[in-house]
């Protein structure tokens with residue numbers, strides 16, 4: 001009788017499509033996970049600085065969330081209910097309103113859409129076009145908003161766009177801050193949009209990431225983000241903030257834009273919203289924009305009740321006393337020190353930038369970045385690259401992590417960087433124990 005280990009001996013099963021990606025980057029068979037650690041079937045333990053691309057801000061299987069989910073299952077409570085009202089959904093709505101929206105003086109309605117991030121983006125774009133009765137949307141260079149057709153149309157990545165073989169249209173792309181050297185995007189927007197004879201139609205919306213995660217950890221400055229918000233207001237363009245990767249505390253506050261005093265018309269949330277790795281996405285809209293007809297935008301999995309339960313508990317556990325924000329602030333302080341040391345030691349590092357618990361280490365070549373992340377994996381650290389050419393190492397630990405474990409992960413990254421950049425100078429980085 002084969003046991004679980006012999007069944008799952010390889011990260012490649014011949015039945016799975018070649019579209020798979022992360023099983024290539026991290027070619028082991030994972031089985032268990034707890035807090036900042038992942039364990040594969042051989043018992044090897046890894047520190048997770050990848051975190052499901054931002055879906056695990058509170059780490060894996062956080063105790064309070066696990067207990068709430070287990071209780072809910074044990075009591076035979078409803079799991080699937082289309083978008084019918086359930087006790088779990090009602091409680092989530094109440095807790096989100098009282099603990100997230102009210103303290104921030106935010107007045108938004110919540111739309112539950114399909115379960116993934118791209119479902120939220122599709123709904124947001126559709127609503128914006130419906131409200132404004134206009135076609136076009138402004139998006140940015142290196143933006144990533146998902147891979148379904150509407151989201152792909154506002155995603156800049158050539159690789160992601162190339163597979164569609166359909167027109168990806170009605171998007172005006174402008175350079176994100178810092179994309180094209182000295183170009184002032186705010187000036188450029190003003191000279192193109194709303195100006196007679198420019199050839200641009202007035203768009204319905206502008207979709208913005210305050211930090212571009214997939215695009216290379218590009219940080220929108222306060223001046224840039226506030227300038228964009230003011231531009232949208234001046235021209236009657238709806239501002240959609242895609243906080244799918246940077247929300248839920250990744251940059252510090254619950255919403256990545258809140259420290260800048262920006263009030264988006266529409267907000268997309270997903271990834272760490274359930275806090276438990278369960279699919280869940282949300283569109284938040286200003287009440288006056290809620291012109292949907294009943295059932296006009298639908299989806300079978302709009303009511304993932306297990307995700308509601310986990311999300312409600314995540315808010316109670318990590319947001320009632322600012323625990324998540326404090327932890328992100330501590331990571332930011334620590335990363336500034338690590339960043340300064342790494343830059344000083346290695347001329348091949350072009351830049352280290354970040355905010356809260358999201359940091360990018362930009363190498364001079366993609367080859368060096370991927371050599372470092374590969375070596376990190378060999379030394380028990382999961383970490384990925386991002387950016388248009390893959391030259392940025394994306395440091396994305398759990399937002400809630402003990403300082404000692406964070407520093408251990410960073411030490412592996414620093415040692416692997418040293419080994420790759422100055423091959424032969426060191427003995428090689430220290431492994432963590434596989435306990």
Ligand SMILES: Cc1ncc(COP(=O)(O)O)c(C=O)c1O
Nearest residue numbers: 116117118144145146242244245
């Ligand atoms: C900013 C942003 N928007 C949208 C998405 C798409 O989310 P999903 O992969 O769940 O469809 C992602 C995924 O990485 C993202 O980072």
